[in-house]
Amino acid sequence: MKISSLSFIVAMLLSTGPAMAASTTIISNQVDITYDRDAFLLEVESPYFGWETLDNSIASVSGIANGVEISFNGYLYASADGSRNWGYEIYNGNFSLPLSFTAHSGQLIESYSITYSGTYDASNGSLGAAGVSVGGSGASFYGNDGYGSSFSATGIIPGAILPTIAGSFEAWADYTWTSVYIGQEWVVTGGYYEPGPCDEYGICEPDQWIEEGYWEDVYMDQGVIGTASINLQSIQIVANIAAVPEADTYAMLLAGLGILGMIARRRSTTKA
Numbered sequence: 318m319k320i321s322s323l324s325f326i327v328a329m330l331l332s333t334g335p336a337m338a339a340s341t342t343i344i345s346n347q348v349d350i351t352y353d354r355d356a357f358l359l360e361v362e363s364p365y366f367g368w369e370t371l372d373n374s375i376a377s378v379s380g381i382a383n384g385v386e387i388s389f390n391g392y393l394y395a396s397a398d399g400s401r402n403w404g405y406e407i408y409n410g411n412f413s414l415p416l417s418f419t420a421h422s423g424q425l426i427e428s429y430s431i432t433y434s435g436t437y438d439a440s441n442g443s444l445g446a447a448g449v450s451v452g453g454s455g456a457s458f459y460g461n462d463g464y465g466s467s468f469s470a471t472g473i474i475p476g477a478i479l480p481t482i483a484g485s486f487e488a489w490a491d492y493t494w495t496s497v498y499i500g501q502e503w504v505v506t507g508g509y510y511e512p513g514p515c516d517e518y519g520i521c522e523p524d525q526w527i528e529e530g531y532w533e534d535v536y537m538d539q540g541v542i543g544t545a546s547i548n549l550q551s552i553q554i555v556a557n558i559a560a561v562p563e564a565d566t567y568a569m570l571l572a573g574l575g576i577l578g579m580i581a582r583r584r585s586t587t588k589a
Contacts, residue, residue, distance in 0.1 A: 343380040347424045347558045350385050351417045352378060358413040361395060364406070376414075384430075384555030387414060393435075396546035397490035399446055407489035410549070412453070414482040418556050428557045429474040431455040431482070435550040439463050439543075446491050446543025453484025453552070460547075473557075482552060490543035496536040505530040 343350045359371040375392040378385055395408040420426045433456055439447045442461030450459045456472030474480070507529045513522030 341378070343378070343385060345380055345383050347421050348383050348426065348556045349419045349421070350380070351419070352385075352415065354378065356415050358411070359389070359393065360412075361393065361410040362408045363395075364401060364408065381553065381555065383558060384553065385416065386551055386553045388551045389549060391548060391550070393486065393549040394546065395486060395488045397447070397488045397544070399490040399492040399541075399543040403492045405489070405491040407487055409485055409487045411485045412483065412549070412552075414552065416479060416482065416554065418479050420477075420556070420558065423561050425559045425561050426477040426556045427559050428476065429455070429479055430553075430555045430557060431472055431474055432553040433458060433470045433484075433549065433551075434468065434553070435548045436465060436467050437463060437488075437545070437547040438465065439545045441541050441543045442545070444493070444495050444541050444543075446493050446541045447489065447545040449486070449488045449545050449547040451484065451486040451547070451549060454480060454482045479554070479556075482554065486547055486549050488545040488547045490545045492543070493541050494538050495541050497539045499535050499537050501532045502535050503530055504533045 340351050340353045343352075354373050354376060357373045357376055359373065359376065360368060361371060362368050371392055375390055377388045377390065379388070393410050393412065395410050397406050397408050399406070418426060418429070431454060433451050433453060435451070437449045437460050439449055439460055439462050442448050442463070448459065448461040451457060451468075451470060455474040456470040458468050458470035460466065460468060505528055509527050509529075510524040511527050512524055515521035
């Protein structure tokens with residue numbers, strides 16, 4: 318009876334305990350990709366909630382030729398508004414994505430191609446009032462003007478072992494000033510009197526004042542409100558593969574080198 322009770326308690330503890338996270342493996346053309354989505358770290362910062370760690374379930378991983386594409390379904394997002402506090406503000410996000418690539422037999426991973434893709438807005442960025450950026454393993458992007466614009470930043474990560482894909486993104490905005498052209502005004506620098514015209518009887522009109530000066534462009538300071546947002550939609554990682562020479566290839570190479578050596582020796586003997 319005591320053994321049955323103990324078994325029941327152990328079974329209850331195991332059933333109510335946290336489930337162990339399991340790794341997932343995607344078998345692609347020439348590589349296997351292993352990841353544990355519970356090991357992903359995804360964070361965003363907002364003006365209302367500060368820093369938040371997002372649930373890893375927002376990330377969906379799908380296999381592509383020799384790689385994976387990780388989509389974030391619109392959750393890796395940051396925005397800034399220069400009119401919120403009538404000044405500069407910046408909001409960020411972070412990501413950390415551990416993955417492991419294993420080459421199939423007869424294949425060798427030389428490097429990895431990585432692409433960060435998404436959309437952004439940056440109002441009045443060309444006037445220095447807004448901008449967005451993404452910086453991560455292998456590639457980066459910066460944008461300072463656009464509306465509903467797409468971006469795609471691609472780079473290379475060298476080596477056979479893929480480091481953790483990690484980086485950040487940000488949107489910043491400011492309330493600043495710019496000079497706006499409104500027209501021209503006449504600037505007087507001096508002048509002189511010129512005798513008035515006389516008629517045939519010698520009666521002359523009063524002297525005429527001739528004004529001297531120039532036209533000058535006129536500008537007025539005007540407030541500029543910057544707004545910016547960035548949505549990191551996906552990250553794509555692809556292994557760049559090279560074939561490993563088969564054993565018979567090496568044998569043929571060595572045989573060829575041996576034949577060349579024999580020919581060289583015979584030539585040297587003949588000359589002697």
